[in-house]
Amino acid sequence: MKFFKRDKITPNDDLANKVKKVICTLFGLTKTNLLQVKVINQRIEIYFPFVVNSVWESIQTAVTKSVKGEYHYTKHYNIPIFYAEKKPINNVKNIIAVSSGKGGVGKSASAVNLALALKSQGARVGILDADIYGPSVPIMLGTQNESPQSPDNKMMYPVMAHGLASNSIGYLVKNDHASIWRGPMASKALNQLLSETKWPMLDYLIVDMPPGTGDIQLTMCQQLPLTAAVVVTTPQDIALSDAAKGIAMFDQLNIPVLGIIENMSYFECAHCHQKTAIFSEQGAGKLSEKYALPLLAEVPLDPIIREYADAGRSIIDEQCEHSVSLIYKQAAIDVTRYLCESVEVLPVAANMASSIEVTKLD
Numbered sequence: 001m002k003f004f005k006r007d008k009i010t011p012n013d014d015l016a017n018k019v020k021k022v023i024c025t026l027f028g029l030t031k032t033n034l035l036q037v038k039v040i041n042q043r044i045e046i047y048f049p050f051v052v053n054s055v056w057e058s059i060q061t062a063v064t065k066s067v068k069g070e071y072h073y074t075k076h077y078n079i080p081i082f083y084a085e086k087k088p089i090n091n092v093k094n095i096i097a098v099s100s101g102k103g104g105v106g107k108s109a110s111a112v113n114l115a116l117a118l119k120s121q122g123a124r125v126g127i128l129d130a131d132i133y134g135p136s137v138p139i140m141l142g143t144q145n146e147s148p149q150s151p152d153n154k155m156m157y158p159v160m161a162h163g164l165a166s167n168s169i170g171y172l173v174k175n176d177h178a179s180i181w182r183g184p185m186a187s188k189a190l191n192q193l194l195s196e197t198k199w200p201m202l203d204y205l206i207v208d209m210p211p212g213t214g215d216i217q218l219t220m221c222q223q224l225p226l227t228a229a230v231v232v233t234t235p236q237d238i239a240l241s242d243a244a245k246g247i248a249m250f251d252q253l254n255i256p257v258l259g260i261i262e263n264m265s266y267f268e269c270a271h272c273h274q275k276t277a278i279f280s281e282q283g284a285g286k287l288s289e290k291y292a293l294p295l296l297a298e299v300p301l302d303p304i305i306r307e308y309a310d311a312g313r314s315i316i317d318e319q320c321e322h323s324v325s326l327i328y329k330q331a332a333i334d335v336t337r338y339l340c341e342s343v344e345v346l347p348v349a350a351n352m353a354s355s356i357e358v359t360k361l362d
Helices: 013-027 053-066 107-120 137-141 183-195 215-223 237-252 283-291 303-311 323-342 347-351
Strands: 036-040 043-048 072-077 092-100 125-129 159-161 164-168 202-208 228-233 257-262 295-298
Touching (some): 092 323, 107 164, 107 303, 125 137, 137 159, 183 215, 228 283, 228 323, 283 295, 295 323
Parallel strands (some): 043 072, 092 202, 092 228, 125 202, 228 257
Antiparallel strands (some): 036 043, 159 164
16 A cells, blocks of 8 residues: 655744734734634635735735745635624624615615625625615616515525625515505514525625614614614715714614715716815715714715616626726725724624634534
8 A cells, every 4th residue: 555645734823923914014903813824834824804805916915025935825704703782693794784864875876886895805795775765776786677586485585686695675565666664664674674584694784774863773773783884975064964963873872883985075077087076075084083983985976876876787896997996895895894893703603713713604
């Protein structure tokens, strides 16, 4: 019998710690325990707790400058289950609410494009349209004529579009029918959409919340196992005032706000490229300073956003180098990075973790 000699496995912990330090410095991470690095022989394996697809080459370049020798890099994602007040639902690690203090600020477009950006960055993503009275996610995903399937008449399977798992009251109620529901009925409908959907394994479920800070929004926040929230606004004072109320609501409910997205920040002329602040300027910047929250994105007033949304197409996938796509991709990185910094890992998940894996959910 012939025996083959195996290569000796020699983990290099010193180099792994050096690589980890480089990445933490690059992203400004203060909590370093969620980022894990293995160095075995000439292989460097990095386990990210946040998404990094679009900047992966930059990460490799930064690490290469700091280490001697040639190494083969491998990227893995190990998204943790972060803490929420309510018990997590099956297969969904983290639920992020996208909210606005008032309607008409581009909240749903932000929710859809943020979900698409997260998916393009390497995460498994779903989107729940919780805007019971004005569901627009099906139109933006191009699935307005579809409906969830339910083979057992108990659980609904989400509608898949552009790599996202989605569900919405818009799939169940015809477009020309009004949802004339009182708060408790609307809240019950949302709870059914969330709990009776057979979600696939998701790192993030984006929830497009109804605009405002009334009873229905409060009830939804208390019912959903929300991990964190993102607040959407426009630069003018009236929108900022309502956005501040949304921030205050989440603060009172102990739901971390990861940052602010400002829509319609400016209009850029397609010919001379001059930027004009149509709806005032630096409004969300002042709001972010006041509440010590990150300004995740300043999205321009660009017709292409409306064109792709109306057509049910993904600008993130079809025009990945467009300035709008790049803005949302960076926002996706920042949202997941700030989540690691501001929210603790769910204790049960941490207890189930091994030296590398933060959660055994998948």
